[in-house]
Amino acid sequence: MKKIISVLVENHFGVLTHAAGLFSARGFNIDSLAVGETEDPTISRMTIVAEGDEKTLEQVKKQLNRLIDVIKVIDLTEEDFLDRELVLAKVRIDDKNRSEILQIADTFQAKIDDTKKETVVIEITGDEDKIKSFIKKMKPFGLIEIVRTGRIAMGRK
Amino acid sequence: MKLTGAKILIESLKKQGIEVMFGYPGGVVLPIFDALYDSDIKFILTRHEQGAAHAADGYARATGKVGVCLATSGPGATNLLTGLATANMDSVPVVAFTGQVKTTLIGNDAFQEVDVTGLTRPISKHNYLVKDVKNLATVIKNAFHIASTGRPGVVVVDLPVDIQMQETDFHYPEKAEIRGYNPTCKGHIGQIKKAVKLIADSKKPVLYVGGGVIISGASEKLREFVEKTEIPVTMTLMGLGAFPGTHELSLGMLGMHGTAYANHAIQESDLIIAVGARFDDRVTGKIDEFAPHAKIIHIDIDPCAISKNVKVDIPVVGDANCIIADMLKYIKKPDIEKWHKNIASWKKEFPLAYKNDSKLRPQYVVEEIYNITKGKAIITTEVGQNQMWAAQFYKCDSPRQFISSGGLGTMGYGFPAAIGAQMGCPKKTVFDIAGDGSIQMNIQELTTAVSNKLPVKIAILNNGCLGMVRQWQELFYKKRYSHVILEGCPDFIKLAESYGATGIRITKKQDVKKALKRALKIKGPVLMDFRVEPGENVFPMVAIGQPINKMIGALA
Numbered sequence: 001m002k003k004i005i006s007v008l009v010e011n012h013f014g015v016l017t018h019a020a021g022l023f024s025a026r027g028f029n030i031d032s033l034a035v036g037e038t039e040d041p042t043i044s045r046m047t048i049v050a051e052g053d054e055k056t057l058e059q060v061k062k063q064l065n066r067l068i069d070v071i072k073v074i075d076l077t078e079e080d081f082l083d084r085e086l087v088l089a090k091v092r093i094d095d096k097n098r099s100e101i102l103q104i105a106d107t108f109q110a111k112i113d114d115t116k117k118e119t120v121v122i123e124i125t126g127d128e129d130k131i132k133s134f135i136k137k138m139k140p141f142g143l144i145e146i147v148r149t150g151r152i153a154m155g156r157k
Numbered sequence: 158m159k160l161t162g163a164k165i166l167i168e169s170l171k172k173q174g175i176e177v178m179f180g181y182p183g184g185v186v187l188p189i190f191d192a193l194y195d196s197d198i199k200f201i202l203t204r205h206e207q208g209a210a211h212a213a214d215g216y217a218r219a220t221g222k223v224g225v226c227l228a229t230s231g232p233g234a235t236n237l238l239t240g241l242a243t244a245n246m247d248s249v250p251v252v253a254f255t256g257q258v259k260t261t262l263i264g265n266d267a268f269q270e271v272d273v274t275g276l277t278r279p280i281s282k283h284n285y286l287v288k289d290v291k292n293l294a295t296v297i298k299n300a301f302h303i304a305s306t307g308r309p310g311v312v313v314v315d316l317p318v319d320i321q322m323q324e325t326d327f328h329y330p331e332k333a334e335i336r337g338y339n340p341t342c343k344g345h346i347g348q349i350k351k352a353v354k355l356i357a358d359s360k361k362p363v364l365y366v367g368g369g370v371i372i373s374g375a376s377e378k379l380r381e382f383v384e385k386t387e388i389p390v391t392m393t394l395m396g397l398g399a400f401p402g403t404h405e406l407s408l409g410m411l412g413m414h415g416t417a418y419a420n421h422a423i424q425e426s427d428l429i430i431a432v433g434a435r436f437d438d439r440v441t442g443k444i445d446e447f448a449p450h451a452k453i454i455h456i457d458i459d460p461c462a463i464s465k466n467v468k469v470d471i472p473v474v475g476d477a478n479c480i481i482a483d484m485l486k487y488i489k490k491p492d493i494e495k496w497h498k499n500i501a502s503w504k505k506e507f508p509l510a511y512k513n514d515s516k517l518r519p520q521y522v523v524e525e526i527y528n529i530t531k532g533k534a535i536i537t538t539e540v541g542q543n544q545m546w547a548a549q550f551y552k553c554d555s556p557r558q559f560i561s562s563g564g565l566g567t568m569g570y571g572f573p574a575a576i577g578a579q580m581g582c583p584k585k586t587v588f589d590i591a592g593d594g595s596i597q598m599n600i601q602e603l604t605t606a607v608s609n610k611l612p613v614k615i616a617i618l619n620n621g622c623l624g625m626v627r628q629w630q631e632l633f634y635k636k637r638y639s640h641v642i643l644e645g646c647p648d649f650i651k652l653a654e655s656y657g658a659t660g661i662r663i664t665k666k667q668d669v670k671k672a673l674k675r676a677l678k679i680k681g682p683v684l685m686d687f688r689v690e691p692g693e694n695v696f697p698m699v700a701i702g703q704p705i706n707k708m709i710g711a712l713a
Contacts, residue, residue: 010337014274014286025279055464062461068283068303071337 002031003057004076004083004153007046010069011037018067019046028052028060032085032150043071047152076153083153086125088113089135092142093120101141108134119144162290162321163188166254167196169297172329175225177201177216177580179209183229184269185256188321201580201609204601206233208573210240211599214249215574218560219535220581221374223250223305230256231269234315235276239567241311242280246564247395248372250309252300253277259319260288273315282310290323295330302333307340308459309372340458344475349483352430352454352471357489359428361450361496362388365411365440368395368563369433369457371556375478376400379432382481386490389500391419393434394548397559402552403532408500409509409552412440413699414545417507417708420699422500423448424706432456433477436466437564446704456480507697509549517666519543519618519689523550526588526616529673534586535560535578539571539595541625543618545695547590569598572615576602579611586614586677593619593646603656606682614676615684617649620691628694632709653684662686 009015016035023030031049038045050060065073076083093101093115101120105112110124124134128151135146160168166189170178177199182190193200203209206228213224224244228237234255244251258267274284283303285296293316300312356362370379376399383390383406390400391408400407408419423429429451434440441447447467455462455469456477463472473480511520523546526534536551538544538561553559560578562570575589589596596617606613618624623641630638653660659679663672663686676683696710 017275018278021278059461059465062463066459066461068335068338 001053001057002049002051002077004081004151005048005050005061005064006074006076006153007048007064007070008038008072008074009044009046010071011042011044012069015044015069016046018069019064022063022067023060026059026063028056032148034150034152047150049151074155076155080156081153082156083127083151084125085128085131085151086123086149087131087134088147089122089124089138089143090145091120091122091138092118092144094118097141101138104137110134158327159324160327161188161192161324162293162316163192165290165293165325165327166297166316166321167192167198168327169294169329170198170225173223173297173301175223178225178227179203179212179216179577180227181206181209181229181233183233183256185230185258185318186227186233186321188318189227189254189256189316201576201605203573203605205599206236207240207569208576208599208602208605210237210251210253211243211567211570211573212577212580212605213251213253214240214244215537215560215577216581217244217249217251217577218574219557219578221557222581223252223301224577225252225254227254228256229269230258230273231271233269234271234273238276238280241277241313243562243565243567243570245280245282245311247562248309248368249311250304251311252304253311253313255313255315256321257286257315257317260317261319263317273313277311277313280311281313284313284315286315287317287320290320290325293320293325294328298330299333299335303335303338307338341474342476342479344456344473344480344483346483348471348473349480350487352473353484353487353489355428355452355454355471356386356388356430357491359491360493361426361499362428362430362491362493363408363422363426364388364390364430364432365393365423365434366390366396366399366432367393367434368399369477370396370399371433373433373458373477374556375432375481376556378478378481378485382485382488385485385488387493387497388430388491389422389497391415391422393437393440393563394561395563396434397548398553398556401554403554410548412705413442414549414695414697415705416509416549417697418500418503420705420708421503421507423451424704425499426451428452428454430454430456432481433458435462438466441466442699442703442705515666516690517664517669517688519546519620519687519693520550521666522616522618522669522687522689523547523590525669525673526590527551529670529677530586530588534558534588535575535582537561537571537575537578537587537589539589539591540566540568541592541595541623542620542628542693542695543590543592543595543624545625546618551590568595572596572613573599573602575613575615576606576609576611579613580609589613589615591615591617592624593617593621593643594623600652603653603658603682603684607657610680611682612680613682615682617684617686618689619646619649619686620689620693621646622691624693625695631694633700649684649686658682658684660684660686662688664688
């Protein structure tokens with residue numbers, strides 16, 4: 001089971017260590033973690049994607065809640081939410097497959113950020129499924145490097 | 158009025174009502190020690206920072222107030238760590254102040270620099286590194302608030318030396334305001350009503366109570382609850398004294414070295430009412446076979462404790478004292494006469510006992526300490542066999558009477574904790590029940606006891622070995638006694654005397670009473686060296702991985 005947990009924290013140093021340390025100390029696995037300031041500059045939002053069984057994830061939420069600098073823990077998977085991730089993918093390219101790659105990128109509404117003779121950097125934004133299927137499509141051409149921001153998410157309410 | 162950071166610390170401590178602190182000086186805390194020079198706060202100079210942390214912890218456990226300790230940066234801070242981990246694991250309110258190198262040097266591997274907030278993160282409830290003197294008063298206010306409310310714990314405040322010297326206007330906040338921290342106090346009334354109904358319908362209920370009852374001051378309410386419902390009570394090591402150990406409804410301690418009747422009662426029960434306890438592995442034994450027929454009501458202030466180890470049917474999050482008070486409004490007595498008969502027969506069949514012959518046995522020593530102090534002493538323990546015998550045979554009737562490192566199991570805890578307890582409760586008799594191994598881990602604090610005229614009594618149950626480890630090697634490692642025999646022990650009598658304390662050696666059973674009487678008459682610290690039977694084991698015992706009703710040596 002996978003959960004997206006949105007955590008509002010005090011925006012000062014040391015908070016990230018507290019949260020990240022909690023995961024390692026309790027043996028929780030994080031899939032991804034994205035941090036940024038919110039509309040209120042004194043508050044940061046951490047979006048954590050974690051995998052585990054129901055009991056473990058329940059503990060994750062409770063343990064996060066227990067941290068003094070954590071203001072609120074929201075389990076987005078319990079409600080209707082919107083999620084996005086931005087990925088930069090460096091793909092091997094040659095004259096034969098160039099048009100095919102560009103066409104695939106186009107169907108995914110991806111952006112070509114940088115083109116070299118042998119490589120192309122494609123920027124794609126989307127939810128989990130879209131990113132997954134894009135990566136699957138690109139794999140046969142040769143993925144040299146992938147950089148991901150980690151997922152961010154927002155409740156629709 | 159402008160004050161330096163160091164003065165702000167002292168003034169803030171005064172505002173918090175802090176009367177005593179424990180610690181050790183060093184380079185980067187010089188400004189604080191200079192401010193202490195003119196202050197009314199009683200400062201107890203221990204002989205090791207670990208001793209200071211344990212003493213602050215013992216003071217806190219004995220009085221219910223916040224314990225305060227102070228150490229310098231680097232090794233001062235790292236020496237505190239074992240003590241802080243000990244306190245935090247047992248939910249003891251301690252605020253620790255550490256010196257830090259000046260802010261401009263942080264991260265430079267400066268002399269005596271360590272990353273204190275990094276080191277203490279997993280062993281504290283919260284920590285602060287103060288980088289601006291303007292925040293200092295608020296940080297101190299918050300630190301005491303966090304340490305002492307909700308599930309209490311350790312808060313560390315790391316103070317760079319330049320912050321201690323900078324000046325700012327001093328204003329101590331009236332109230333701590335932390336938006337991410339609002340511990341629940343009152344239990345959910347719907348949950349309470351559900352719990353009460355389950356209790357009324359139960360046939361074989363057991364109250365399983367832990368340190369949370371003592372921390373929340375719920376002992377009186379608990380007693381009222383028990384006398385109304387007649388539900389038998391078993392206690393964890395941390396819960397000893399939460400309910401009178403001599404009460405007829407007390408089952409004593411449960412778990413690995415608990416009484417056989419407590420463990421049988423748990424395994425047979427149809428309803429466990431856990432209050433301020435956390436289903437620790439030393440209590441549950443093999444978790445899959447723990448209390449197989451029981452529904453579980455769990456009252457705890459820490460939501461994380463709920464359903465962490467066992468699945469709970471009715472959780473009630475909040476302060477135990479509040480929740481029991483609310484339950485008392487609705488509670489009906491369950492029909493459990495048959496259950497009482499079961500329990501009475503277990504008590505008769507499997508009493509807590511030891512071989513009462515002419516030999517000097519450690520359990521006998523503990524019983525005689527109980528007799529001579531009329532069960533009223535504050536007992537601190539070290540860790541190992543001495544701790545278990547103290548738990549089994551010193552039947553505490555009051556909360557804050559039994560002080561022991563439960564969660565972390567820290568050897569060397571008992572003696573400095575006794576010093577802290579004696580500082581907090583000067584009129585009480587304080588006994589540290591120790592082993593010859595543990596006592597040597599913080600023996601240097603004899604100086605602290607002597608120089609502060611603290612009449613702490615130490616009873617070393619001296620069996621010449623690390624008894625608990627030896628016991629495990631005997632039972633589970635084919636008697637291959639690997640590095641547990643303590644050869645070259647010092648002469649404890651001479652040692653005590655060289656520190657200016659009194660030493661008494663007891664080698665015969667018939668001398669125990671007389672020696673204890675003499676020790677209690679002496680106004681200063683007394684170290685008693687009881688040469689007990691070396692091969693004595695702690696029974697009953699549940700081996701690792703066994704359910705708690707599978708006990709070794711349940712019959713004496």
